[in-house]
Amino acid sequence: MSTPGKKSVGIVGARGHTGAELIRLIARHPQLELVFVSSRELDGQRVAEHNSDYRGELRYEALDAEAVAAKRADVVVLALPNAKAEPYVAAIDAAKSDGYDPIIVDISADYRFDRTWYYGLPELTRDQYRGQHWISNPGCYATAMQLAITPLKDLLAAPPACFGVSGYSGAGTTPSDKNDPEKLRDNLMPYALVNHTHEREVTRHLGIPVEFMPHVAAHFRGITMTVNLWLTQPMTLDAIKARYVQKYKHEPLIDVIDEAPWVSHIANRHGVQIGGFTLAPGGKRVVVVATLDNLLKGAATQAMQNINLALGYPELESIPHE
């Protein structure tokens, strides 16, 4: 049960990097109360011992899908690895009754290609929100690509080529080469150079083909996305920049800047920086750089925006922004 007047939220997969950021955001939200957090590994341990922003008494619990559904939280966030969400969605769906119809936000890739789920990249899709209760949160690289490409989408002569570099928190907590600081030291690791899930995700949601080449680097958090765009007609740099300013001037989480953004400046921040606009001779090829924190605007912050939208709260409630 939650405090009267507050909506209850549960996180499945709360030990992970993105789950931890969500705990922080929910802890500072005046209208939300965290009522369960699941983890098999941390079962029984106090959340406050692992998360300095959380001050309550809640403990992690190992919960299967039926136990999650039985909690009857108003909002359930699924922060699990890919391909694990389905049993939880099925159990929550089966538990719907007497007006119980919770919001589910899945931050994995499992429902990003499912038309029955709302795809929540608020700055680009909030006008398509029709009160859906099942919300698929976009991928981190996919968010950076879509925000960097959209202002020029109608002028493209060829698929955008996107060179992405992520900090190793993007690879989650299950040990692998991609999150091994020793293997990444003095190194840059290319992987999945064609047909990455986020390449297909952006192609589907922008409705144009994109080419995406991901890399993982030795820093912990933050993505740099450098995008090469061929235009159908020559443009001036001022006209190009004006399109980005026009598109995002009312978006508090998106900063359009002149200089090329640095990933170290966006780490631990909730927004996106887009800049570094550089035009090749002839005016038909432009390079644009976007940076964001993969754990925040690439995951938890975006989930918080989606929860606020679904519950009718101000979209940026609990999200620090200038």
Ligand SMILES: NC(=O)c1ccc[n+]([C@@H]2O[C@H](COP(=O)([O-])OP(=O)(O)OC[C@H]3O[C@@H](n4cnc5c(N)ncnc54)[C@H](OP(=O)(O)O)[C@@H]3O)[C@@H](O)[C@H]2O)c1
């Ligand atoms: N990291 C990012 O930058 C980022 C950005 C956007 C989206 N995402 C997506 O968000 C999801 C979570 O990512 P993350 O980086 O937070 O992952 P993570 O750090 O690896 O955490 C995964 C969580 O899932 C739990 N878990 C793992 N296997 C499970 C299973 N079979 N059944 C139940 N629980 C299981 C883990 O806890 P226990 O093992 O203790 O149960 C842990 O809490 C992924 O789908 C990822 O693709 C990640």
